[in-house]
Structure formats: structure tokens, C-alpha cells
Amino acid sequence: MALCNDARVTEEGGHWRVVGEPTEGALRILALKTSFEAASWKWIVVIPFESDNKFMAMLDKDPDGKMQILLKGAPGEVLKASSLQISIDRRPEPIDAVYWEKCVDDLSAQGLRVLAAARGAAADTMVDLHIEDIGNGLLFLGLVGIGDPPRPEAINAIATMHAAGIRVKMITGDHAGTARAISREMGITHDANARVITGAELEAMSQDQLIRIVREVDVFARTSPEHKLRIVKALQAHKEVVAMTGDGVNDAPALTRSDVGVAMGIKGTEATKEVADIVLADDNFATIERAIEEGRRIRDNLQKSIVFLLPTTAAQSLVILVAVLFGFTLPLQPAQILWVNLITAIILSLALAYEPAEPGIMLRQPRKPGGSLIGQAYLGRILWVALLISGATIAVFFLELAVGSLLAQAQTTAVTMLTLSQIAFLFNSRFLRASSLKSAVLRGNPAIWISTGTLLVLQLVFVYTPFMNLWFRSAPIGVREWGHTLGLSAAIFLFVELGKAIERVQARRQK
DSSP: OOSSOOOEEEEETTEEEEESOHHHHHHHHHHHHTTOOGGGSEEEEEEOOOTTTOEEEEEEEOTTSOEEEEEEEOHHHHHHTEEEEEOTTSOEEEOOHHHHHHHHHHHHHTTOEEEEEEEEEOOTTOOOOOHHHHTTOEEEEEEEEEOOOOOHHHHHHHHHHHHTTOOOOEEOSSOHHHHHHHHHHHTSOOOTTOOEEEHHHHHHSOHHHHHHHTTTOOEEESOOHHHHHHHHHHHHTTTOOOEEEEOSGGGHHHHHHSSEEEEETTTOOHHHHHHOSEEESSOOHHHHHHHHHHHHHHHHHHHHHHHHHHHHHHHHHHHHHHHHHHTOOOSSOHHHHHHHHHHIIIIIHHHGGGOOOOTTGGGSOOOOTTOOSSOHHHHHHHHHHHHHHHHHHHHHHHHHHHTTOOHHHHHHHHHHHHHHHHHHHHHHTTSSSSOSOSGGGGSSOHHHHHHHHHHHHHHHHHHHOHHHHHHHOOOOOOHHHHHHHHHHHHHHHHHHHHHHHHHHHHHHHHO
């Protein structure tokens, strides 16, 4: 186990560190604890581990100068190459394969990854080693069970994914019993007798047969990278969106075929990283769950920005359209429309990009691929808000004219109405589906308050500075105008919330 090994254990600053695969490192450490001297053996040639063979073999010269073939790998493969075992009195005897297979099953049922070791004498003249040289006459030495407890955050991530409607499937080269035990420990399956499909069973299946069962099976054991590709294709045949993780060169085809290829940044090969869509810098499964949550947050914020911009822009156009159709004086000057577009579209909509994830975002079921970013559910809201804002803007314009205000003051009041109503709608838009009538609407996103404060300062400059009055034909307004616009903005906020409540009721009825 120590010699047929690619890892190294080094001491740095009083601390031991593994260089290489953790599994190989564990075996190196096991050897160090037994005071085994690997340096007394001379390495000749190696057959590296490959998924097709499931073993690693070496030709070494022992301390007595005799050539030895050393074999380490999957118990099934090592047992095939062995015909002898060590008896109680330490003499070679015919191997009891049934006994060792039961030992493998017992260790695997504990969630341990099981490896076996064997050795055999080689001719002193051997200088090279090939797979056919191994034969089936080796001396079986024993088994090693390796515990690799899952990270707690990975268990939590899988539970979160299940709540989000995401199926997690384990595809591993380990023994079926090991895979089943680990899958239960991680929460991938909860049934002690959950079905596990092995690589041999996959080989015997046609692709159509695999397509029929692939959605019901969550654990695949003793698999090769080629099996990953078949599983991806089978899931995609059901129109599933498939993400696949991998770290080896042979995983590249499956990652390329999947909808989202995820490579390991630490132990992944360069070939795998190049074909992947996402590279995990920490090789942590929980990072995938956080990436999914971040993706949902970004999509939500895109929706919020669009749902905010469309009705507010439409309201401005509607104000002008109504004035033209009915032939009354324009409530807004062209330059004033430009002002509203510049300060609201740039300042307010950008604040929504910094919105944190809404509560329960990972409790939603996945959306169907190919759907519109803005579905029909939001079209009614867009029209409703556009009518509210445009109606309030026209109302304050005529109200000011009716009480004898100058045209410039009435138009300035209309601009202020547009600005304040869009601020009110900004707080409505912080929650796409949930109600904004809660204290949480005032917390969680400092950018909202920075944008609101900046916009109010700019609007005050627009209303009260002489140079702005000259450029945009605005005029100072009094307390009455501010009272009207603030009151109507609050009313718009409440009416929008009423519309959202109706949307939620309709959504529940559709379910």
C-alpha cells in the first residue's frame, strides 16, 4: 500500500502534509504508523491506476534484492489476480474468495472505501511490467477500509438542493455497498435498500433501457467515465437540465455533453477545467449549492430591474400619448422627460442589482428551460403600475393648473410626481412575489437608500436651483405640491401591493 502509491507525506514546520490524492495519502500515513521503510525498496516500473483496470501495479526490488510485483486496487480486480492467501501460520494457502468478498461487503456497508493488496514474485531479469504479466497467481495480502466522512456543509447542501427540486445523483467507482452507505449518510437516498446500478449492469443495458430507469436511480457504483456520459445523455432525453462534476481527463466528454460542466479546481486536470463551464476553487460540493442560489438571486434581480423599468418608462410615454390624443397641454417638457429617464433609469434600477436573495429562494421548484424572463404573471402588474403612475402624474398636473399655478410649476409638480412614484415602486419591486408591507423592505440593501437619497437630492436641485430652472423650464414648488405628490406616491405603493396580493391568490388557485 505504501509502495504502490503516488502520494507523498512531508513534514513542514512541525506539521505533516499530504501531497497527492487523499486516499493515497491515507495509505502512506498508515505505512508510516507501522514504521515501514519504503526507502529500502527500489522502484523499477509502474502501471498507473486507470478506471478501466481499477488497479495500480508496480515492479519493485525488495531489500533482499528479489523482484516483486505489487498490486493495489479494487478488491474484485485484486481477487481475480490472486490464487493464494496467507494462513494463520503465515504460510500460503488457496484463497477463500467467498470469505474476502463477505469482508468487502461488511466494510462497504459501513461506508468505507475498500482497497485490496496482493504481491507476487517476479523473475530477476524482469525490467518492464505489463498488465498481462500480472496473471492470476498473486498472494492476496488483505484489505484496507478508508473512512472519508462527508463534510457537514455537503450534507446540508444536498438537503437544500432537494428542497429546491434538484435531484443529486452519485456516480462513483466505489463498491456498491460503499456507495449505498455514503449516499444514505449524505442524504442522497434514505432507503437502506435503495437501488444501486453498477457499471456491469450499465454495460448490459441498452441506452433505451437506461433512459427508462435513470430518473429513479440516484446511485451508480463501479462506474467508468464512459458511464457518466451515458447517464448524462439518458437524463437529457427526459429534457432534464444536467450538471456534471468531474476531475479526470476521462470526465471531459461527460462535462462537455452536460448542460453545466463543473470541474474541480484543486485536483482537477487542466483538460477538465478547460471544457468545464464552472471551476470550483475549493473542490467543495456545497459551493455548487451556493452557486445555484446566486444564480437564482441574479435572475430575480434581472426580473426586478425589468419589472421596475418597463412600467415606469411606459408611464412617461402614456402621459405624453394621452396629452396628444386629447389635445391638452403637455404635462412634461421634452427636456424634463430626458431628466426623469436619466436619473431614475440609471440611479434607481441599478440599486436592484444589489438585492440579496429573497427568503425561501431555495424552496422554489426549478423553472422550465426556455421560458420568458418576464412571464404573463408580470404583464398585468406592468400595465397596472403604468396606469397608476401616469394617472397620478396627469392628475397633479391638472390639479395645479386648477388652483392657479403657473404652467412651469404644474409641470415641475408632474416631474416630481413621476420621480416620487418611481421611488415608491422601487420598494414594491424589492420583493417580486412576496408583500413589501413589512419592515424587511427597509433593510438588507443599503444601495436602495443611497439611490433614493441621491435621487431626492437631484430632484431638489432640479426644483430649486436657478440654472436648472433655466435649462429644464422647471420652477420652485411649495409644501402643497410636495404633500400631493408624497400622498399619491404612498397610495401608489399600496395599490401595487394590492395588485401583488391578487397575483398571489391567483397563483395559489392555479396550483
